[in-house]
Amino acid sequence: DTAVSQTPKYLVTQMGNDKSIKCEQNLGHDTMYWYKQDSKKFLKIMFSYNNKELIINETVPNRFSPKSPDKAHLNLHINSLELGDSAVYFCASSSGQFDGYTFGSGTRLTVV
Amino acid sequence: DAKTTQPPSMDCAEGRAANLPCNHSTISGNEYVYWYRQIHSQGPQYIIHGLKNNETNEMASLIITEDRKSSTLILPHATLRDTAVYYCIVRVDFGNEKLTFGTGTRLTIIP
Numbered sequence: 001d002t003a004v005s006q007t008p009k010y011l012v013t014q015m016g017n018d019k020s021i022k023c024e025q026n027l028g029h030d031t032m033y034w035y036k037q038d039s040k041k042f043l044k045i046m047f048s049y050n051n052k053e054l055i056i057n058e059t060v061p062n063r064f065s066p067k068s069p070d071k072a073h074l075n076l077h078i079n080s081l082e083l084g085d086s087a088v089y090f091c092a093s094s095s096g097q098f099d100g101y102t103f104g105s106g107t108r109l110t111v112v
Numbered sequence: 113d114a115k116t117t118q119p120p121s122m123d124c125a126e127g128r129a130a131n132l133p134c135n136h137s138t139i140s141g142n143e144y145v146y147w148y149r150q151i152h153s154q155g156p157q158y159i160i161h162g163l164k165n166n167e168t169n170e171m172a173s174l175i176i177t178e179d180r181k182s183s184t185l186i187l188p189h190a191t192l193r194d195t196a197v198y199y200c201i202v203r204v205d206f207g208n209e210k211l212t213f214g215t216g217t218r219l220t221i222i223p
Contacts, residue, residue, distance in 0.1 A: 004155075033210070041197070043156065043213040056210055090155050100146065101211060103155030 003027050004104040006091050012110045013081055021076045021107045023091030031055075032074035033101070034066060035090040043090070049074050050096075081111045116200045121218040130187040132217050134200030137181045142204050145176060146211070147185045149196040156199065156213070159185065195221045 004025045013019050025032060033056075034046040048056035049068040063079045078085060091104040117135040124130040136145065146161040160167055160174045162183075167174045173186040187194050199216040203209050 042215070043150075043199075045210045045212070048210060092155070100148070100158030100161060101156070103157070105155050106153070 003102050004091055004093055006089075006104040006107050008107060009105065010108050010110075012112065015081055015083060015111055017081050018077070018079045019081060019109070020078070021089055021091075021109070023074050023076070023104060025072055025091075025093040025102070027093055027095070027102060029093035029095045029102070030071055031094050031096055032068065032071070033092040033094075034074065034076050035092060035103075037088045037090060037106070039087070047074075047076075078109075081109075083111050085109060086111045116202060116214055118198070118200050118214065118217045120215065121220070123220050123222055124187075124190045125222050126192060127189055130190040130194065130219060130221070132185040132187075132198050132200075132219060133182065134185070135182045136200070136202045139180050139202050140204070143202045144204070145174065145180075145183050146201045146203060147172070147174065148199045148201065148211070148213075149194075150199070150216070151193075151196040159198075190219075190221045192221050192223060195219060 007022050031050045033048045035043050036046050037043045045058050046060045047066045051071050052068045065077045068074045088106045088108050090106045092101045094101045144161050144163050147159040148156040150156045160169055160172050162174045162176055176183045197216040197218050199213050
């Protein structure tokens, strides 16, 4: 009964490739997010979607394109991967109420 | 969002209460104090939040000073599984405001 699930858990790929990370939540939340945690462990928001509509885009390179087919899914597609994209990417969801966010377990992306 | 200041690291003996401080001297009247933790390699986990009254749940207690410029997260009986990075975050709580994480406090529970 995973609340926020991400796939894959690990992803190793070469520079220049295109890859996608999928996220699904079964909590009925309206809002989903993508966060990036770099090697220094800083967690930074990348995107936020509310009911399939983009509401936050934190000046992320346009090689990163989120897609939300429905409010339970928020996928992250990355084009032309670079070494600096290596990080752990976390998906999260929230109801917008006073109950905090629920995070997935993360996808560790390694670009070689 | 207002910024927070936390000590970079703390140790606590297993079974004792762990008290994690947070300063948020520029907090606004409509901003809540949230605490999250991140256990190694896992996603951040929500712990507790409050506005101005002390709060308690099954995981922890949150004590907010009367002037709201600082707060303390209390884990009453720390276990080894509480070893994690703890983040204190202040944010307005309407709509879907983003969470902005700082550097947090790395809490190590000592057996």
